[in-house]
Amino acid sequence: MDVQALQRDVMRRMLSPPADAGALTWKLLIFDKRCMGILGSLFHVQQLQKLGVTVMMKLEDAKRERIEDTPAVYFIAPTKENIDRVAKDCKRGLYDTVYLNFCYPLSRMNLKDLAQQTVENGAHKHIAKVYDQYADFISLDRRLVTLNMPNSFCRLTRPKSDQALMSYVDRIVDGLFSILVTLQQVPIIRASPGNAAALAAERLHLKFRQHLMSRNNLFSGGLSAYKRPLVILLDRNMDLSVPLHHPWTYCSLVNDIFSIKSNKVDIPTEEKGDTATSASTKSYDLSSEDAFWDEYQGAAFPKVAEGVQKYLNEYNAKAEQLKKDQVGLSDLKSAVNSMPELMKKKRMIDAHTNIATALLKQLKERHWDRYFELEEELIQNMPPSFEDVLEQLQPDAKGTPSDKLRLYLIYSLLHNVSDEEDKKVKAHLKGYEAEGLDLSSLNFLKNHKMEQKFTAGLQDTTKKESSHASGGSSLFTFISDSVGARGKKLLQGVRNLIPADKSLPTTKLVEALMENKGARKSTARFLYFDPKLQGDGPVSGARRITTPFTEGFVFVMGGGNYVEHQNLQDYAKRASNPQVPVSIAYGSTEILSGTQFLQQLSTLGKPPSGGDVDDALD
Numbered sequence: 001m002d003v004q005a006l007q008r009d010v011m012r013r014m015l016s017p018p019a020d021a022g023a024l025t026w027k028l029l030i031f032d033k034r035c036m037g038i039l040g041s042l043f044h045v046q047q048l049q050k051l052g053v054t055v056m057m058k059l060e061d062a063k064r065e066r067i068e069d070t071p072a073v074y075f076i077a078p079t080k081e082n083i084d085r086v087a088k089d090c091k092r093g094l095y096d097t098v099y100l101n102f103c104y105p106l107s108r109m110n111l112k113d114l115a116q117q118t119v120e121n122g123a124h125k126h127i128a129k130v131y132d133q134y135a136d137f138i139s140l141d142r143r144l145v146t147l148n149m150p151n152s153f154c155r156l157t158r159p160k161s162d163q164a165l166m167s168y169v170d171r172i173v174d175g176l177f178s179i180l181v182t183l184q185q186v187p188i189i190r191a192s193p194g195n196a197a198a199l200a201a202e203r204l205h206l207k208f209r210q211h212l213m214s215r216n217n218l219f220s221g222g223l224s225a226y227k228r229p230l231v232i233l234l235d236r237n238m239d240l241s242v243p244l245h246h247p248w249t250y251c252s253l254v255n256d257i258f259s260i261k262s263n264k265v266d267i268p269t270e271e272k273g274d275t276a277t278s279a280s281t282k283s284y285d286l287s288s289e290d291a292f293w294d295e296y297q298g299a300a301f302p303k304v305a306e307g308v309q310k311y312l313n314e315y316n317a318k319a320e321q322l323k324k325d326q327v328g329l330s331d332l333k334s335a336v337n338s339m340p341e342l343m344k345k346k347r348m349i350d351a352h353t354n355i356a357t358a359l360l361k362q363l364k365e366r367h368w369d370r371y372f373e374l375e376e377e378l379i380q381n382m383p384p385s386f387e388d389v390l391e392q393l394q395p396d397a398k399g400t401p402s403d404k405l406r407l408y409l410i411y412s413l414l415h416n417v418s419d420e421e422d423k424k425v426k427a428h429l430k431g432y433e434a435e436g437l438d439l440s441s442l443n444f445l446k447n448h449k450m451e452q453k454f455t456a457g458l459q460d461t462t463k464k465e466s467s468h469a470s471g472g473s474s475l476f477t478f479i480s481d482s483v484g485a486r487g488k489k490l491l492q493g494v495r496n497l498i499p500a501d502k503s504l505p506t507t508k509l510v511e512a513l514m515e516n517k518g519a520r521k522s523t524a525r526f527l528y529f530d531p532k533l534q535g536d537g538p539v540s541g542a543r544r545i546t547t548p549f550t551e552g553f554v555f556v557m558g559g560g561n562y563v564e565h566q567n568l569q570d571y572a573k574r575a576s577n578p579q580v581p582v583s584i585a586y587g588s589t590e591i592l593s594g595t596q597f598l599q600q601l602s603t604l605g606k607p608p609s610g611g612d613v614d615d616a617l618d
Contacts, residue, residue, distance in 0.1 A: 001229070001551050001583040004139035004288070006182045008042045014101050014133060015051045015073060026052050028072040028095065032059045032082055034136075035075045035103050037148060040262045041138050044285075059085055064094060071097040071128070077136070078106040080113070087117035090126045098126045104136040104174055134181040134218070136174065137587070140263060141288055144565050145587040147175040152589035153236050153558040153600045156196045158608060169196060172589060173203045176555060177211075179587065180231070186212070186219050187231040187553070188545060189529040190513050197233040197557045198527055204231075208531030229551040232513055236558030239505045240448070241379060241413045243561050243597040244406045246371040250304045251297035252562040254286070254355060256593045257362050263287050267358045284351050292352050298566040301363075304356055311349050318342060367398035371407055378414045380502070386421050393428045401432035405441065406594055409601070412445055440605030441598060504567045506554070510584065511571060514549045552584040559597060560588025 015027070029048065031039060036058070039048075048056065057064055059076055072095035076082045090098065106114075111130075118124035138146050149155075149171065159165035180187060186208060191201030211217065236243070247256055258265050266281040288294045296307045319342065363369070370392060377384045389411050391397065393404045408425050411417070417425075429439055503511060512520045527538045530545075554568060565586040575582040592600075 001183070001553070001585050002142045003145055003179065003182065003585050004042065004142050006184075007038075007135060007137075007139045010133060010135055010182060011039065011042055011075075012051065014075065014131070015048075015053065026054050026070055027099075028067060028070055029053045029056045030059050030064075030072055030074045030076070031056070032076045034077045037138055037262055038103060038135060039075065041140055041287075064089075066092070066094050068096060071095065071099060073099045073101065075101045075103065075133070078102040078104065078110050080110060083110050083114050084117070087114060087123065090118050090123035091121055093123070093126065095126065097128050099128055100130045101133050102131070103133055104178060105132040105134070106130065134178040136178045138262075140591065141565075143569065143583070143585040144562075144591075145179060145585065146560070146591045147172060147587070147589050149175075149589040151600060151603070153597070154603050156235075156558045156589075157237075157604055165196070166199075169200050169203060172200055172557065173207060176200070176204055176231070177207055179553070181218050183229065183553075184219065185227075185229050185551075186531055187229045188549070189231045189233070189527075189531070190523075191233040191527045191529075192235050192238060192509075193525050193527055195235040195237065195557075197235040200557060201233045201527055201529055202537075204233075205529035205531055206536060209536065212531060227551060228545070228549075229553055230514060230516075230549040232510055232552060232554045234506065234509070234554065234556050236556055237448075238509075240601075241375075241410045242504055242506070242563055243559060243592060244410050244413075244594050245375050245379065245563065246368055246403070246406065246594065247561075247563050248300055248372055249298050249563065249566055250301060251286075251293075251566065253301055253359055253363075255562055255591075256595065257359060259593060260286060265355070267355055269354065269358070282354070284355060290348060290351075292348050296352075298569060301356075301359065304352070308349065308353055308356060311345070311352075315342070315345055315349055318345075365398065366400060366403055368403075370397075371399060371403055374407060375410050378410055381414075383411075383415045390424060390428070393425060395428075395431065401429075401435050401437035402595055402598060404432070405429060405437060405439070406598060409441060409445055409598075412449070438599075438602040440603070441601035443605035444601045445605075503571060504564060506556070506564045507567045507571050510552060510554055510568060511575075514552050514575070514582070514584075516546065516548050550580055550582050552582075554584060554586050556586075556588040558588075559590050559592045559600070560586065561592055561594075561597075 015029070043051075045056075053073075054070065055067070059074070059082060074086065076086070086098075086100065089095065115124065118127065136147075138148050140146060149168075155168050156165070159168065189201050189205055191197045212219065247253055251260075254260060254265055258267060263286050264283055265286055266283050268280055269282045286293050286297075292307060292311055296304050299307065374384050374389060374392060389407065392399070392407060397404070408429065412422075426439075426442065429437065429442075433439065509522060512523045513526065528544055530539050530543070533539060533543060556564070568584045568586050572582045572584045
């Protein structure tokens, strides 16, 4: 289940010439901000150029000028503002031929509006084709997608009104439908009950039912019962500890500390060069096309250090071999042909050495290993003493104020805190308000725990376990004090820190649903929808599929994270065998770091009467 590859194929077809239009070999590409994010996760500029794109422009750019004899391919959202811009372009005759591609279906009202605006002065003649592409989602990796809907946990937890909630859920359902159109499969839908996930599951089911009964059925090739995927919709409230946890895998660390945006990250550096985004940062692309990133993004940070050394040794060996082989003309020619690939590998090694070096600096300055250990013990249901947690909250303890608040929030979520302990902690945390720390998240946590008491029966099976290494020695005890030259090891002595395979709460639920044994208490109350069966409601046990699933798509309403994604990939790998591979994709309304999720909890902790939540969301 490679969602990214399938979406990339959709975009290639969009940019490829129709059979009857050879003139489309070269074209202009015009996109809005929304669709720029979609394209940016799929293609580099050079790849678009190979597809015949000569010029790329933003639809919002009012300074675009007329370009003759080259067709324009638009890839935009079908909003009223964009329809007005397209109509204006056609009236001005900016492009002789226009191919309109919308990332989600154009409504009848906007289609009528477009027709009226362009027919009035004959501008409609420029529009050759109009397509609905069902591509309104961002593929960050082969099995990782996001709808890129900011502040989703806030909007779902405290909507302005019932109508606002329904509208927001409908946006999510439209995005989910786009993903499933791309997969070309009619799924079985399961959802946790009594929350926004259940509402989304019901509306997604109805959307499928209506679509399957229409003449223009997009799933005509995917209606077989063989290998139907399982779509699992979950609510973020099921587990608030993992999104706050100090992570340990490469990708999660990079995102938590430096923030990955559209598969790009800016790393602090004192170097200056052509690729520097400023005098103090350098930008790096992180995608599956990067062999090192593809192999190590889900690995523990110490394993990343070993990986850098392995790649560096391979590079040095190859470079040395090329020097030895240069004795004749044919050898010289072979060496010249090998140089581009060798230089590409060196740039990759340099990039990840720089990223790992910057990470190591932050980890040591913030005493990251201590936060990881304490939170790890909590998540594994082996809580540390209150004194150990309190010690880490002291002013002389390393770490940012946010690090300390995240630790206490996890402690409070997974451990019964007495009133006396709570007072002591808040007294310490209040001292950080002068440094800008917002403690409003504590108010949200208090209300959340009160609500959880009424729904404790739904949490029986989600005892907090982690995918990390078991306790014991500090994560970075064996890490060397500094990063040496390229020919030396980046980090030292990390072999005994390989993590145990443990499942997070999300993964434990997914595992039970994928195995589909039907007797597990954890999933007995999960709703079950089958769009291929008659009826608008959930399906009873007698009509359900009883065989295990081998393909799954897990979607978290209210924000996901790289930690859960990687934990699901680890489970899929364990569950697979040569005869029956298991594939699981993961998606969410947005992909968050611990700091970003903390900000949303802080927003929700403020009183709604003050307008803080609405101001933060709008």
